Amino acid sequence: AFCAASARRIAKGAMVPFAPQLPCIAMRPSAALSLFLLSLSQCPLALASFDGAACDKMYVWDVRDRVVDYLRPTVNLTGKLAHRNRPSDVPLEQRRAALLVNGQYPGPTIEAMEGDLVCVQVTNNLLSEAVSIHWHGLHMRGFPAMDGVYGVTQAGIPAQGGTFTYRFRPNAGTHWWHAHMQANQMDRGLKGPIVIHAAKDPHGHLYDEERVVVLSDEWPNADVCLRVEGAQPGNPVCKEIDKASWNGQWGDGSAEYPWPLVTVDKGKCYRLRLIGMMGQAQNFLFELDGHNMTLIAVDGKDVHPVMLSRLNLHAGERFDIVICANQPEGNYLMTATYDLACSLETTPVPKMPRVDSCKFWAFLNYKGHEEQPAKATRKVIGGYHPPTGTGGGAAPAQVSGPVWDTNLRSAWQMVKNLEPQPEPEKADITYVIDVGVAGPPFEPGAPYAGTDRMYMFTDVRPWKKPETPLLHTKGSCGVEGVPFITVPDNATVVELIINNLSPTAHVLHLHGGVFSVINFAPFSESWCSAAHFECFFLPYGVAKRLHCPTAREGDPGTKFPYDAYWGCAYDSDKDVATQNLIDPLQKDMISLWRRSWAVIRFRADNPGTWLFHCHMEQHIPTGQQMAFNIRPKEQPPIPDDVPTEGTCPRWSAQFDTAPPRPPKRTNFV
Secondary structure, three states: OHHHHHHHHHHOOOOOOOOOOOHHHHOOHHHHHHHHHHHHOOOOOOOOOOOHHHOOEEEEEEEEEEEEEOOOOOOOOOOOOOOOOOHHHOOHHHEEEEEEEOOEOOOOOEEEEOOOOEEEEEEEOOOOOOEOEEEEOOOOOOOHHHOOOEOOOEOOEOOOOEEEEEEEOOOOEEEEEEEOOOHHHHHOOOEEEEEEEOOOOOOHHHOOEEEEEEEEEEOOOHHHHOOOOOOOOOOOOOOOOOEEEEOOEOOOOOOOOOOOEEEEOOOOEEEEEEEEOOOOOOEEEEEEOOOOEEEEEEOOEEEEEEEEOEEEEEOOOEEEEEEEOOOOOEEEEEEEEOHHHHHHHOOOEOOEOOOOOOEEEEEEEEOOOOOOOOOOEEOOOOOEEOOOOEEHHHOOOOOOOOEEOOOOHHHHHOOOEOOOOOOOOOOOEEEEEEEEEEOOOOOOOOOOOOOOEEEEEOOOOOOOOOOOOHHHHOOOOOOOOOOEEEOOOOOOEEEEEEEEOOOOOEEEEEOOOOEEEEEEOOHHHOOOOOOOHHHHHOOHHHHHHHOOOOEEEOOOOOOOOOOOOEEEOOOHHHHHHHOOOOOOEEEOEEEEOOOOEEEEEEEOOOOEEEEEEEOOHHHOOOOOEEEEEEOHHHOOOOOOOOOOOOOOOOOOOOOOOOOOOOOOOOOOO
16 A cells, blocks of 8 residues: 555655555665665666656756847837847857747746746657757755756757757745756857745835846857856856846847836835846846845745845856835836956957957836936947936935845855754865866867866866766666766765865755855965966966965866966865855855865755756756755655667666666766
8 A cells, every 4th residue: 555655646746655554764864865766676666757746846848949139039018129039030140059949939938836846848859869958056955857957857858849848846946947967058148037926025014016127148140158268277268248138138228229128107016026037147246226225035945134235146046035126117127237348348368369349238117207318328448338217217325234245255144044054163084176277188170078177076077978877777877977976875965175176166056955065265365366367377386386385286287378277275274264164145146256165065964966066057068067966865766758878777676667878978067
């Protein structure tokens, strides 16, 4: 009876509780779960086909190729010039070969309550590309096979009609979904918001309504632009940034491209769910004229409210802020600044060409205020003067609060979680992860992603995709040369000392949970700050003498001009003095400043295989990722409808009736 009940629950996508009569209930959880999984091997129906009738929320997605205007792919505005054009009427230089879900950009919003069984049926009608979808920020506890990472948790959903239904019970917060099959699929349009409401919102009394605000960089041809072939290390081949959009719309105030608007009702307070969906741009500095911003959540985790005047939103991060529409009616300027590109408005450097603008604008619009803001005017030497608001926005009030920028060590003490997680004096296990560039150097004619390879691991080992998805074998087959770590079962608190041994910054994301940032290097506030652009080119020998005795080369023998592949590594004797073990901020993204280090800790208590990688899209095909294999003995069986590939047997194959698997595909995830 227990086997039959368990089979029915698994078929419905649910986690299976322990039966009260089983002796394992008195054991410690890990042993109990191991025994429970062993019992499932005697249940022939335990991995029956998924039954969608059990879903609390069901979404049906159709993925198709489209040709769109990359400046506003699917936004259809009123007015003769601002309506959506057919592809043949879009100027040739603005046409993007897009990949869209249900014809939308950004894609459909997933909205549910925490704990709901959410199901997303994905039908891949692309002509030639397989897809997989990752749910960024959702921990997939109990559902590791649904994390959507090609080569780690699944094979791709086949093109021209392949279908797969993801199902999971989400954790609360502001999150987002995006393709995780091939790096540039996300930048061609496969991404969208996730809003999971908490059963009890501790900040619910602060606001009346919600708005989602998506920020993204935009490229006419991401397949070309977001590559690193012969560019400065880690930088794209086109330029640092082209355009950026607000909720899928770029604007310059013209009739063809009006300013994007976020419309509010006077007298109401709003929770703005800011989502950084950038692919190449590392960050945007976000500002709002005339309205105080109160930060209430970071990467889905609630924090004590803190008033800010400006915040730095990195790629992949989510910040929830509360603003109140308590000013005179009008249009109030909202600014997103990619500060790392601002010098390139006027002063290009070798292999880093001039950009048209590092600032991108929208307006907070009070409903009923119809006056249109004018266009921005060009500066003489490059860039633009900001447009002026209208109504009350023409002379906005001064805002209050500090600037919050986690590129700076001082910022990590400004924001505190509502539910802090103190850390023990010592972690159960510590790994030193180096982030760097490996050879061979680029030469014309070299294959894509075959040169200037990037890595993040305990040794110089760029990513190599397993023969069969890592979760499907528990790392036991087809994994030669694959950078992954199986964390010992007796280790719960895992510490990562991360050294950036390269001249570029990175934004790192951990799947399967959150981590606590217990220490952060100070160099971004001194000799390697954004104002010291020469730090990018500083030779290793000079830095070791002047600034950093602990400097280490990323891959000795691999040379960037001026011998600049190095970083200032963590010094355990000296740097431990600045760690915070009392109330470190919990996140699932971290900006790792150039040539710097950070120390994070996570709990290895979510059985599964979880990717840890840079979220700058051009760094993914070149290898900057690794995986953690957590509690393999407790990992649940792989549902038989999860796409797989390769020659290795799936460890739970005795349960399934999967069709013959396709051959191994490309190395991208």
